[in-house]
Amino acid sequence: MPPTLFLRQYDLACLSLYSYLVGDTTTGRAVVVDPQRDVSEYLTDAAANGLRIERVLETHFHADFVSGHLELAEATGAVISYGDVAETDFPIDPLSHGQRLSLGEVTLEIRHTPGHTPEAISIVVHEHPDRPPAAVLTGDTLFIGDVGRPDLLTSVGRTADSLAQDLYRSLHEQLLTLPDDTLVYPAHGAGSACGKNLSTAASSTIGEQRATNYALAPMTVDAFVEAVTDGQGVAPLYFAFAADANKRDHDLLDDHEPPPSLTIDEALDLAHQGAVLLDTRSSEAFASGHLRGSVNVGLDGRFAEYAGDVIRPGQQVVLLGDHSRGTEAKVRLARIGFDDVAGEVPDLEAVLIQRPELARTAPRLPAGDVAAWQAEDPNLQIVDVRNPGETKVGGSVPGALNLPLPQLLDHLEDLDPARPTVVYCAGGYRSSIAASTLRAHGFDQVADLIGGYTAWTTANPPTHQGTEPIA
Numbered sequence: 001m002p003p004t005l006f007l008r009q010y011d012l013a014c015l016s017l018y019s020y021l022v023g024d025t026t027t028g029r030a031v032v033v034d035p036q037r038d039v040s041e042y043l044t045d046a047a048a049n050g051l052r053i054e055r056v057l058e059t060h061f062h063a064d065f066v067s068g069h070l071e072l073a074e075a076t077g078a079v080i081s082y083g084d085v086a087e088t089d090f091p092i093d094p095l096s097h098g099q100r101l102s103l104g105e106v107t108l109e110i111r112h113t114p115g116h117t118p119e120a121i122s123i124v125v126h127e128h129p130d131r132p133p134a135a136v137l138t139g140d141t142l143f144i145g146d147v148g149r150p151d152l153l154t155s156v157g158r159t160a161d162s163l164a165q166d167l168y169r170s171l172h173e174q175l176l177t178l179p180d181d182t183l184v185y186p187a188h189g190a191g192s193a194c195g196k197n198l199s200t201a202a203s204s205t206i207g208e209q210r211a212t213n214y215a216l217a218p219m220t221v222d223a224f225v226e227a228v229t230d231g232q233g234v235a236p237l238y239f240a241f242a243a244d245a246n247k248r249d250h251d252l253l254d255d256h257e258p259p260p261s262l263t264i265d266e267a268l269d270l271a272h273q274g275a276v277l278l279d280t281r282s283s284e285a286f287a288s289g290h291l292r293g294s295v296n297v298g299l300d301g302r303f304a305e306y307a308g309d310v311i312r313p314g315q316q317v318v319l320l321g322d323h324s325r326g327t328e329a330k331v332r333l334a335r336i337g338f339d340d341v342a343g344e345v346p347d348l349e350a351v352l353i354q355r356p357e358l359a360r361t362a363p364r365l366p367a368g369d370v371a372a373w374q375a376e377d378p379n380l381q382i383v384d385v386r387n388p389g390e391t392k393v394g395g396s397v398p399g400a401l402n403l404p405l406p407q408l409l410d411h412l413e414d415l416d417p418a419r420p421t422v423v424y425c426a427g428g429y430r431s432s433i434a435a436s437t438l439r440a441h442g443f444d445q446v447a448d449l450i451g452g453y454t455a456w457t458t459a460n461p462p463t464h465q466g467t468e469p470i471a
Contacts, residue, residue, distance in 0.1 A: 004105045005127040005134060006049060009185060009202060012036050014302055015065050015335060016192035018202065020137055020185060022125060023051040027104030031055040032078075033123060033137050034187050035068040037335045038255035042068075043075055055093075055101070056080045057108075059139025059187060060120040061246045063152055063239040064194055064305070066337040071252050083112055083121040090249045095121065102129070109133070111174045115167020116140040116148030116194070118158065122175060124182075135183035136206070141167070142175055143186045145199035147215040149232050152194075152239060164225040171216065180207025191302070193239075196232050196389070233387040234404040238308030238336050245337040253334045258327040259319060262343040264291075264351045264358070267318045270342050276311050276440075279348070280321035280329050283432035283448075287362040289352050294320055296362075296436040301429050304332045309406045310437045311338065319344035362435065363447035367459035370422050370449055374399070381419040385434045386426055386453070397424065397456055405430050408437060417443040424449035424456065 006023040021042055023030030030051035032042050046053050053076045056069040060082075069080045070090065084094035095101075097112035109124040116139070123137040140148035150163035183203055190200045197214065210216055215228055262270075271277050277294035279286050280303065286296040297307045299321065311317065317338065319329050323346040330341045345351060352359040365373070374380050374397075384391060384400040391402055403411055405425075415421065421443060425431040431448035438446045449456060 003127070005125070006030065006051065007125065007135065007185075008045060010036070010041065011189070011202065012335075013191075014332065015304060016189045016198070017065060018185065018187055018189060021045055021051070021053075022103075022106070022108070022137075023049070024104035024106040025050075028052050029054055029103040031057050031101075031103070031108070032072055033057045034059055034062070034139065035072055037066050037068045037071065037253050038331050039068040039071045039075060040255055042072065052076070053078050057095075057123060058082045058086075058246075059122065059137065059141075060117040061086065061243050062140075062187075063243040064188075064192065064236070065335050066242050066245050066250075068253075069246075070250065074252055083110065083119045085112070085114070085119040086247075088247050097121075100129070105129070113139070113141040113170035113174050115150055115163055115170045117152075118163070118166070120148075120170075122170075124178065132179050133182050135185055136175065136178060137185050137187075138175065139187045140194050141170055142184060142209065142213075143188060143192075143195050143198045144184065144201045144204045144209070145213055146195040146197040147171065147213070147228055149195055149228070151229060151232055152235055152243075160229045161225050164228050165221055167228065168221050168224045176206065176210060176216065178206045180205060180210065182206045184209055193233055193236055193305070231389050231392075233389055234406045236305055236308050237310075237406045237409065238313055238338075241313035242308075242337050250337075251339060253331070253339070255331050255334075256327070257330075259330045259341045260343040261346050262318060264345055264355065266343075267320075267345050268358075270316060270318050273316075275316035275318050275342060277318050277320055278307065278311070278329075279436075280319060280325070281348075283364070283428060286432060286436065287364050289349075289359050289361055290436075291320060291348065291352070291358055292360050293440050294436065295440050296432050298429065298432070299325055299329055299332070303329070304336045304338075306405065306430065306433055307333060308336045308338065310409060310433055312409070313337065314340065316340045316342050318342050320348045323347065362432070362439070364428075364432075364450045365422065365447045366450050367455045370397075370424075370447075370456070371460055373420075373422070377420065379419055381416060381421040383415065383421060383423045383434065384425075384453070385423060385430050390426060390453075394453065395457070396453070397460075400424075405434055408434055412438075412441055415443070417441075420445040420447075422447050422449060425452045427452040427454055
């Protein structure tokens with residue numbers, strides 16, 4: 001007899017996001033949990049497997065991406081559900097703690113699990129209402145190897161300590177009470193800024209997490225609070241914006257529509273009006289020649305997350321780079337709620353050849369040259385854009401100022417645009433973003449370190465264990 005439960009996990013690696021299509025094969029009724037903004041894949045898979053998406057379940061108000069609940073509701077007629085603590089300005093069917101949703105034989109049990117956020121829920125999946133749970137979708141409450149960070153709401157009325165106390169109770173009273181063989185499916189994996197120690201594994205079990213997850217080791221509430229609040233990275237700049245966007249009604253994304261083409265003069269006019277010129281090519285291509293005033297965020301990395309660190313929410317964007325990937329860039333920006341893409345310049349290389357006065361190069365220096373420059377020029381300004389945890393563990397370039405990339409736009413006044421500047425990160429991706437951002441804001445003499453701090457330590461074994469932090 002074929003299995004009744006249909007459960008498919010989707011992995012959006014560039015945002016470390018896991019989402020889920022859960023259904024009952026006997027009835028064809030299904031839900032999507034924590035969907036990404038571009039929803040075509042869920043629709044295709046549901047149709048291919050004879051499933052009807054009737055509900056979108058959100059485990060909480062996500063801060064790291066804008067969800068596709070509105071897009072799915074429009075495409076399928078599905079209702080949208082959060083836990084009953086959540087408040088939105090669009091219609092939802094709120095779910096209370098202990099409530100059960102039947103898809104047929106497959107039954108979903110809602111458990112209120114606050115801590116990462118006040119409204120957070122986890123979803124226990126039963127293949128049959130009278131059988132032990134098969135799985136639990138834990139959202140950002142429990143990750144593989146970690147738990148959700150409780151410090152993202154400290155600016156809106158809840159302290160990290162109080163949310164961490166809620167998280168402790170949620171874990172011990174709602175999740176660790178499940179059988180050890182219950183499969184654990186989280187909303188994020190390694191690389192997410194929603195935790196600090198996430199595993200590369202996509203799933204686990206309650207028993208395995210009980211035995212191996214540092215945050216689930218036996219400890220007092222106070223010890224737990226200290227363990228989960230210490231050492232968290234700097235939250236990306238766009239997080240508060242995305243969390244608020246998930247509570248609001250907004251325009252729907254068409255994930256197949258390309259951005260309109262712009263002439264270079266139209267692009268420059270938009271830039272004069274405040275738009276950011278976003279070059280999505282690799283750092284090497286950008287360094288060899290780019291449009292003056294443009295910011296480089298390579299499309300092949302964690303593009304949306306890092307673009308959200310150096311572009312203000314609501315700022316208009318003009319895309320520069322590979323014309324064949326313009327739609328991809330637009331969609332990836334939309335995943336964090338950056339919808340105002342004015343268009344793209346389709347042939348940047350031709351523009352730079354025809355209009356050489358608009359072009360400039362970006363100096364990128366090996367570690368030996370940076371060391372020699374620092375020894376010769378005491379006025380050299382060195383900026384480390386890694387997170388504080390990275391500098392604490394691995395050390396830093398002597399005399400460097402630690403200004404994590406998500407804080408750069410808000411701390412430009414802490415740097416002197418008249419001084420020559422070298423920027424570095426761990427390997428070179430973030431430093432190209434930061435260096436181009438400084439140039440776009442009036443810093444004229446800026447280079448970045450090829451190979452980042454890894455290259456520096458190879459050439460210059462570390463002698464300094466920390467950067468000078470921003471006050």
